[in-house]
Amino acid sequence: MATIAFAGLGAMGRPMAANLVKAGHAVRGTDINPAALDWLKARGGEVASSARAAAEGADALVLMVVNADQAETVLFEAGALDALAPNALVILCATCAPARAAAIGAKVEASQRRFVDAPVSGGVVGAEAGSLTIMAGAPEATFAAAEPILRVMGSRLYHVGGKAGDGAMVKTINQLLCGVHIAAAAEALALGERAGLDTELLLDIYGSSAAGSWMLGNRGPRMLMDDPPVTSAVDIFVKDLGIVLDAGHGTKAPLFLAAAAHQLFLAASGMGLGKADDSKVIEAYRALAPKA
Secondary structure, X not given: OOEEEEEOOOOOHHHHHHHHHHOOXXXXXXXXXXXXXXXXXXXXXXXXXXXXXXXXXXXXXXXOOOOHHHHHHHHXXXXXXXXXXXXXXXXXXXXXXXXXXXXXXHHHHHOOOEEEEOOEEOHHHHHHHOXXXXXXXXXXXXXXXXXHXXXXXXXXXXXXXXXXXXXXXXXXXXXXXXXXXXXXXXXXXXXXXXXXXXXXXXXXXXXXXXXXXXXXXXXHHHHOOOOOOOOOEHHHHHHHHHHHHHHHHHXXXXXXXXXXXXXXXXXXXXXXXXXXXXXXXXXXXXXXXOOO
């Protein structure tokens, strides 16, 4: 079994790291939140005083941080990359712009370590169950070396390309679809409310018809709650759809629906809902056209 440094013990990172511990790996966690470190220690993981200490001599480093900036801080500023064992694996699971993932990969490979661009999808529920979808971009041999670690964290593992940035692009397109689907669900339910219809009945009708989508079934009920639990925040889609639009700009691909959805999430964030569950994006519609 491998010695794995794990940076980023947030809502998804904690269960991902815990699953690696359960699988028999020696996991050293690092996070700025002391409570997260205590959580991992209680589940059999080791805790480190710094990212460099976590990575010292490790066979692999999993980065489940918020964005590319944090990944670069852990790797290059905090010294985790230099502390890893020679030929170690660096597995980047954060949602990053494809160009940023490719740039990070180039630096990692220049240090004689191996890099896997492996963003994930599936939320906290998927992280806890070890059923995440993982979209990995890496050379074939590197992917094969990382596969035993990746399969502990995700049951739907895809090798989507041979270079850094390929995984990030697949995740970017995934977020385009997710963001647009949530926005469409919000628009539809807001129209139903405005028309004075029973929105719970609408969810039942549309959820079992061709109009249904996974996001409608998952986010729709929470759109009708006053204070839904936060599983993914509005500001995450402000960030992710921004990455989508940058990817469109870089490839000269028009992204009309993604741009509209981004504006909707931005409006909800501007209303003070940035930390609220992303289902609260419906509040932007409610503000524009309150019920009579």
